[in-house]
Amino acid sequence: DQQVKQNSPSLSVQEGRISILNCDYTNSMFDYFLWYKKYPAEGPTFLISISSIKDKNEDGRFTVFLNKSAKHLSLHIVPSQPGDSAVYFCAAKIINRDDKIIFGKGTRLHILP
Amino acid sequence: NAGVTQTPKFRILKIGQSMTLQCTQDMNHNYMYWYRQDPGMGLKLIYYSVGAGITDKGEVPNGYNVSRSTTEDFPLRLELAAPSQTSVYFCASRQSGTGHEAFFGQGTRLTVV
Numbered sequence: 001d002q003q004v005k006q007n008s009p010s011l012s013v014q015e016g017r018i019s020i021l022n023c024d025y026t027n028s029m030f031d032y033f034l035w036y037k038k039y040p041a042e043g044p045t046f047l048i049s050i051s052s053i054k055d056k057n058e059d060g061r062f063t064v065f066l067n068k069s070a071k072h073l074s075l076h077i078v079p080s081q082p083g084d085s086a087v088y089f090c091a092a093k094i095i096n097r098d099d100k101i102i103f104g105k106g107t108r109l110h111i112l113p
Numbered sequence: 114n115a116g117v118t119q120t121p122k123f124r125i126l127k128i129g130q131s132m133t134l135q136c137t138q139d140m141n142h143n144y145m146y147w148y149r150q151d152p153g154m155g156l157k158l159i160y161y162s163v164g165a166g167i168t169d170k171g172e173v174p175n176g177y178n179v180s181r182s183t184t185e186d187f188p189l190r191l192e193l194a195a196p197s198q199t200s201v202y203f204c205a206s207r208q209s210g211t212g213h214e215a216f217f218g219q220g221t222r223l224t225v226v
Binding site for chain 1: 117144146148153154155156157158161163171172203205213214215216217218219220
């Protein structure tokens, strides 16, 4: 039973436009969410996170939005750049509990020239 | 600064053989994790540890064992390798307290034939 879902396996976006990656979760106990970026043959690297007490967190070109009632979060990248082409993983955890970080299947983002 | 180091980077095993995937971190992190990544399946948590001497099962622990005798090292043991264990394995660590993001190693690509 998948607790963190990324339903789009891939996404293609023109360079300079906005990339929007979506993530849904089923466990209402999750209270912290993270996005990771992964290049081929490398380990995932942390990108941005958000606590459930917030509905938005911004870091440069990256913004994460959280809609708790819909159990949905999204990552916005503006403007998209060629180096953003990678696989993006959404992850979730329950703070102060068992500390497991649960990942989604990932979305492969292609930035088109 | 090494961060999280995994060895080996690649390995081919025959069915029934055993091996240990090594993971060491030099950041003095309490928490350590082992994940496997299968194509199109995201990252699945195998085992994790919240400190030396403490380990717990993740989502897919069958066929694996771990130990945590020191803060730095978290080896993953495969006793009887099976083709279903062909995957890329990632080790990660994170600091307890407010540092919720985990830092990943480069991965070990394992093929069981």
